Amino acid sequence: MSFRVLTKSFVSQRLTPSLLHRTFATKKYTPSHEWISIDKNIGTVGITEYAQNSLGDVVYVEVPEEGTEVELGDVVGAVESVKSASDIYSPLTGEIVEANQAVTEKTKLINSAPETDGWLFKVKFTNQEEVDNLLDEAAYKKLTEADH
Incomplete structure (x- = not known):
């Protein structure tokens, strides 16, 4: 009996609060080959593995300035490679x-880690509907398979 009380107390006081405060990031994609990892109301944005493969060796990266207000679809930067240039x-x-x-100083981060260390910017957003309209992983995979 006392073991049950002790266990119940431990679980309710020790484990539950940490589980309640845990957040899980959601990853979404755009048809223009950006990925965005959503955590609460902050989205971390970069170009996809597919995009960096298509570009080849990246030689120049332009990222937006902090504090800039942006609209959905605005050009906010650029990535240039030996093959071509692409707006972000x-x-x-x-x-x-x-x-x-x-990434502006070590452009090879885009090639070596496009969906981790090679992220480009973070955007604080308020419109959840815009997030809901982005592609999930399955839809993005289908889009890139159609490109081949």
């Missing part, structure tokens, strides 16, 4: 709250 579009309306300056 904001997948959501909001404010740029952080820009990854590391």
Whole structure:
């Protein structure tokens, strides 16, 4: 009996609060090959593995300035490679709250880690409907398979 009380107390006081505060990021995609990882109302944005493969060796990256207000679809930066140049579009309306300056100095991060260390910027958004309209992983995979 006392073991049950102790276990119930431990579980309710020790485990539940940490589980309640845990957040899970959701990853979405755009038809223009940006990915966005959503955590609460902040989206971390970069280009997809598919996009970096298509571009080849990246030689120049332009990221937006922090504090910039952006609309869905606005051009907010660029990625240039030995093959071509591509604009970067904001997948959501909001404010740029952080820009990854590391990718402007070490452009190879886009090629080596496009969906992790090679992220481009973070946007604070307020319109959940815009998030809901982005592609999930299955829809993005279908889109890229259609390109082949």
